Amino acid sequence: MAIEGADIVKAAAFIGAGLAMGFGAIGPGVGEGFAAGKACEAIGKKPEEAGLLTRTMLVGQAVSESTGIYSLVIALLLLFVV
Amino acid sequence: MDELTEIPQMTLEFFGINLVFNTQTILMTWVVMAALIGFGFLATKKIGFLPNPFQVVGELLVTVFQGLTLDALGEDLAKKYFPLICGLFMFLLLSNWLGIIPELSEPTKDLNTPLGLGIMGFCIAHYSGIKAKGFKAYVKGYTEPIIFLAPLNVIGEISKVISISFRLFGNIMGGAIIILVVSHLVYSLILPPALNLFFGLFVGTIQAFVFTMLTLVYISVQVN
């Protein structure tokens, strides 16, 4: 096997991209699901406020998704820039 | 197992640029469109007090989606966007169900279809956002909470297109691949049709609804 410096850097970048996106997806996934579950509970309590609650849920999810997007950006940077 | 990633393509040369057409996808999209036009014709042919079955289904769809758009967008905009939302749902539903029929395949299995629909929804949402809030307020929305986060906000918006289209693509393509692999492994009369029913009808319906609802939600987030 001919392993050179540049090859090792590339290999590290690829596996790092996989790790970054893989582990980065855990937190936002659980968090967004938690937010949506709480929104469902709130709608069960007050169905007439459903529109407002759905919007609030979406805003909250969008904010908690930002760490997932950071991971995506890092992964793409590792794949295409390094 | 090579048929998995293979899409029949036709290449045409047009002023020195190679244009690639996925013939099967285009054909299947036409089948869906023809079926929808036929459905619309049958549903509205004889509108009567005692409706025919097509009219019942059509009225059901229209009522449900009218209610949904009304909830999300409010009186004025709902009138404008309701035909789009209802049409989108009917197109996606029929597209996802098409794979049940032998020899036909879902047009949504090709990434280009969901991506195109996702970009369409993205453009409509941002157009309506600019129209509703004005250009200045629209741009200002990106600089919140601080101006340095503007690039990430833009990426966040673009990633919505990716997530909405890859969700549909992944579900439909995953279902198709699982059905293909299982039918290669076991030659039974029970398992592949049951899987077809699950992935084609059940998952297909849920994903069509989710895609439509998310398009609606993106529009409503931009407008409000």
Next chain:
Amino acid sequence: MFTDVATIIKLASFGGAGICIGLGAIGAAVGEGYTAGMANLSISHKPERSGDIMKNMLVGQAVAESAGIFALVIAIVLIFMDASSTNLLTAAALFGAGICMGFGAIGSGIGSGYPGGEACLGLSRQPSVSNRLMTNMLIGSAVCQTPAIFSMVVSLMLIFKNIGDLPLAPTWAALLGAGISTGVAAIGSGMGGGMTAGASCESIARNPETLGRVTTTMLVGQAVSQTPSIFGLLVSFILMFKTFPESSTLSAAMALLGAGICMGFGGIGPGIGNGMTAQGAVKWVSRNIEAAGELMRTMLVGQAVSQSTAIYAMVISLVLVFVV
């Protein structure tokens, strides 16, 4: 160093079998422990109903154990099958199969403990609905086994795959990645499905009249929670059936391994999150049946949004496989 290929293959299959049966047994044990703890609690509430509760626990455990038995079957195949191959790729495939089934059984094992426990607790609260409660528990924990079945399919395909004369260098990573992708992604979906089923058992004990709507919402919620594991399966199949050109560079192999790890771990969080969403929706369907349609809609939108990180992981995996 080992120079004997047969020894390396044997080592890989024994290691895979150990991981498989170990993780599978731990998953089933945690699930059964949860059920047993809840059964204890409910018997101490209502000692006179201990017979019914224990019957429910027995039936629930018998079904919940299926994922563990899948792991046992795969482990036995890995240990006792005589691999006459002289190709080093077989070692990667067998190890990948063990990882896939081992991790795949954890989620389903833990998950199917929740409906059993909640059903035991519900029996002490509402003795009159024992039949409906048990039926619902069994449906819920049977659906929980789906990710484990996905993992079993993938590991059987890895074991019996005709390796032929595929190039060793990047393909070993693809086979290992295929195992990791489905196996690890199944953890989230299994646990998520279990949370949903547990909530539905609790809801039926609270309000038995709403059985139909609760079961429907549970099934839809579980089906959507399975999406991350379907993504994992998709990536696995692509990694298994695509032929990769031979290359001796480290980066080609690491790209394929990274694709598997990315999709595998990326599927855990969204699976659990989807389960939490469905849990909230199912709980409140029984308390406020008028809002069932609204709840189902919000649940679907919320689950779809919380899946987006799994989709980003899938995109990165597909880029690693096809573009790089």
Next chain:
Amino acid sequence: MEEIKQTQKKYCSQAMFFAIAMFIVFLLLGEKAIGKGFLLGTLFSVINFVVMGQLMPLYLGKKTHSKASAFALVSILLRFAILAVPLVISLKISSIHFIGVVIGLFTVQLAILFDQIIINRLHIMRKA
């Protein structure tokens, strides 16, 4: 304890009945090896179910989840050792088919699911 015994009796007899019926079907189809494997698998599945029921009262002394889980791990490893026997036998003896044993191991589960979901559903539907 009476309920546990009743349940075990019911599902074990259902499973054995089903296994014998399937054995005859496989015999008529000419797949003797699969039929034998199915019978063997079902036998051990029933044994596993009975052992599980016998161990059940021992769970009740365990007050916490973690203690119960530790006990469950021991019991699972014991029962999996029992379940491993037919699998190993079928891999070593060629007249017993492996796939038959694997399907046979799930006969008790299938009997429970069939009884509870299909028959019970019909019962509820008829009442409603």
